[in-house]
Amino acid sequence: MTATTITPAGVGEHHELGPAHTSIGGTFVALLQRDLHVLLHNLKEFIPRTVLQPLLLVFVFTYVFPKIGQSIGGSSSAFSTLLVAGVLGSVILFQGVQSVALPLVQEFGYTREIEDRVLAPLPVSLVAIEKIVSGAIQCLIAAVIVFPIAYFVPATPVNISFNWVLLLTLTPIACVMAASLGLFFGTFFDPRTVPLLFGVIVVPLTFLGCIYFPWQELSAIPWLQWLVCLNPLVYMCEGFRAALTNMDHMSLLAIYPVMIGFTALFAWRGITGFTKRVIA
Amino acid sequence: MTSTTTPTPTASSSSQPPVGGDEVIRTEDLTKVYPGGVKAVDQLNLTVYRGEIFGLLGPNGAGKTTTAGMLTTRVVPTEGRAYVGGVDVWAHPAKAKSLLGVVPQSNTLDRSLSVFDNLYFHGRFFGMSGRDAKAEAGRLLEQFRLTERAKMPVLALSGGMAQRLMVARAVMHRPSVLFLDEPTAGLDPQSRIAMWEILGELHQDGQTILLTTHYMEEADDLCTRLAIIDHGKVLALGTPRELKASTGIDTVVTVQADGDLEQLATLLRDGIAGATDASVVEGKVLLGVKGAQGVLPAVVQLAEQHGVTVTDLSINEPTLETVFINLTGKDLRE
Numbered sequence: 009m010t011a012t013t014i015t016p017a018g019v020g021e022h023h024e025l026g027p028a029h030t031s032i033g034g035t036f037v038a039l040l041q042r043d044l045h046v047l048l049h050n051l052k053e054f055i056p057r058t059v060l061q062p063l064l065l066v067f068v069f070t071y072v073f074p075k076i077g078q079s080i081g082g083s084s085s086a087f088s089t090l091l092v093a094g095v096l097g098s099v100i101l102f103q104g105v106q107s108v109a110l111p112l113v114q115e116f117g118y119t120r121e122i123e124d125r126v127l128a129p130l131p132v133s134l135v136a137i138e139k140i141v142s143g144a145i146q147c148l149i150a151a152v153i154v155f156p157i158a159y160f161v162p163a164t165p166v167n168i169s170f171n172w173v174l175l176l177t178l179t180p181i182a183c184v185m186a187a188s189l190g191l192f193f194g195t196f197f198d199p200r201t202v203p204l205l206f207g208v209i210v211v212p213l214t215f216l217g218c219i220y221f222p223w224q225e226l227s228a229i230p231w232l233q234w235l236v237c238l239n240p241l242v243y244m245c246e247g248f249r250a251a252l253t254n255m256d257h258m259s260l261l262a263i264y265p266v267m268i269g270f271t272a273l274f275a276w277r278g279i280t281g282f283t284k285r286v287i288a
Numbered sequence: 289m290t291s292t293t294t295p296t297p298t299a300s301s302s303s304q305p306p307v308g309g310d311e312v313i314r315t316e317d318l319t320k321v322y323p324g325g326v327k328a329v330d331q332l333n334l335t336v337y338r339g340e341i342f343g344l345l346g347p348n349g350a351g352k353t354t355t356a357g358m359l360t361t362r363v364v365p366t367e368g369r370a371y372v373g374g375v376d377v378w379a380h381p382a383k384a385k386s387l388l389g390v391v392p393q394s395n396t397l398d399r400s401l402s403v404f405d406n407l408y409f410h411g412r413f414f415g416m417s418g419r420d421a422k423a424e425a426g427r428l429l430e431q432f433r434l435t436e437r438a439k440m441p442v443l444a445l446s447g448g449m450a451q452r453l454m455v456a457r458a459v460m461h462r463p464s465v466l467f468l469d470e471p472t473a474g475l476d477p478q479s480r481i482a483m484w485e486i487l488g489e490l491h492q493d494g495q496t497i498l499l500t501t502h503y504m505e506e507a508d509d510l511c512t513r514l515a516i517i518d519h520g521k522v523l524a525l526g527t528p529r530e531l532k533a534s535t536g537i538d539t540v541v542t543v544q545a546d547g548d549l550e551q552l553a554t555l556l557r558d559g560i561a562g563a564t565d566a567s568v569v570e571g572k573v574l575l576g577v578k579g580a581q582g583v584l585p586a587v588v589q590l591a592e593q594h595g596v597t598v599t600d601l602s603i604n605e606p607t608l609e610t611v612f613i614n615l616t617g618k619d620l621r622e
Binding site for chain 1: 322364
């Protein structure tokens with residue numbers, strides 16, 4: 009039998025090498041590289057998964073509807089403009105949950121294949137934080153891919169007016185918030201029930217997330233206007249509305265602190281949940 | 289044979305320190321009580337020295353995996369301390385992890401990566417440059433006879449190959465100690481032998497190894513020293529030879545017979561010259577004898593005189609199983 013001739017040469021000779029070279033920062037970066045490597049290898053799944061839902065949304069609401077003479081949300085041009093922010097917000101939210109919560113199903117499952125990363129020489133909380141950072145990067149990539157779709161597909165003009173300061177500050181916060189939410193969901197729910205997340209939690213969040221309507225117009229239904237304030241997606245969509253259009257939007261004095269607060273809450277629950285899952 | 293080992297719960301000092309005497313693992317009153325009150329490990333005191341293959345032998349549920357878990361930052365001890373390479377595992381877990389190589393019981397290979405990339409990224413996690421990690425991954429694949437599978441997904445590996453890859457991954461960063469949790473459980477006999485050879489060679493190269501097992505042959509053949517544990521406590525500790533000598537017998541007679549086995553056991557214990565103990569385990573009478581000359585005819589004769597028909601009879605040297613049965617009165621496999 010061939011396996012019997014295996015000679016693990018040199019194991020004894022280099023005993024001192026390994027530990028001396030490790031640094032927490034280096035290990036963290038290596039974990040990120042692993043995730044990005046997997047992402048690049050799975051691009052042919054990542055792109056359709058990211059693009060299809062927003063493409064269909066924009067295509068039906070802002071291309072088909074105006075063409076067949078059906079209008080929603082006032083003038084079709086205003087609606088196309090309104091939807092840009094909503095589409096971006098929903099794509100980031102979806103991506104956060106998909107890129108962080110779903111892989112955890114496999115990694116925490118029977119195979120426990122997260123274990124090699126948990127045993128990497130850095131604190132377990134940083135393995136969880138790496139999940140957030142990696143998820144946030146994927147959210148950002150998704151947003152960049154999807155923005156041109158929301159801009160170019162509509163049949164009626166989209167009136168974009170960039171507020172760069174808002175855009176460059178809100179986008180990273182939104183991405184980190186969505187990835188933190190993904191980590192929270194992935195660690196809070198039993199691996200078997202995580203797929204239910206989409207039907208039971210993500211769908212209501214998106215339908216009531218001010219994607220298709222501005223928050224201020226909900227004043228016609230006051231109870232709903234207050235209820236949706238619990239929905240983190242509302243702040244993302246309203247924030248992007250402020251950053252990309254001249255439309256009315258929720259006060260920035262609410263958007264920033266609430267987004268940062270939600271991010272901190274989800275990240276804290278996610279990191280503690282992750283630690284509980286991997287350490288008995 | 290010298291009988292130097294007496295079974296004792298905190299026996300690390302009772303066995304002679306092996307060559308070198310350099311401590312790699314030390315536990316002090318290590319205890320784990322799981323929520324619900326199950327005491328998996330009870331005030332465990334162990335010392336493992338550099339270059340040893342140290343075995344934790346015990347039945348399922350004895351606390352072996354929990355002990356390994358507490359030494360490898362995966363199970364938080366309720367009480368006590370654990371040191372690996374002089375580092376307090378729970379005071380400095382990240383530092384401790386850089387000294388550990390772990391092969392868990394289940395296949396924890398990264399399914400999203402190829403065979404090669406499982407090693408490459410492991411090297412990167414442990415601070416190797418991209419170039420070094422590539423070179424080292426290539427070398428290990430060759431060494432562990434996996435080069436042809438380098439680009440395959442890990443799901444394409446057989447159980448034995450996956451286990452070899454996990455060992456390669458665990459030693460890649462030159463850990464001070466390699467932990468293996470039931471390294472051959474679920475492997476076919478050929479892969480099991482291959483795994484033993486690999487561990488033997490790693491040991492020859494100076495790798496300190498701690499393994500848990502419930503296979504007594506594995507513990508006997510591989511381990512330089514071992515602790516027999518049950519209910520989270522060390523029952524005996526020493527070299528396999530010392531442990532077997534501690535039973536005080538040189539022969540185990542296994543008797544299968546029709547009739548009342550408990551009665552037969554008592555009969556044999558009292559009636560056979562040199563018999564020290566007899567017990568009924570799994571439908572057989574096990575008789576420990578010191579000085580086995582002419583014991584078989586004597587057993588048959590004695591049984592027949594009392595109307596018991598012996599259907600099968602065998603004679604063996606005491607094994608670690610004998611030690612375990614002597615200590616606990618039960619079979620290792622129970």
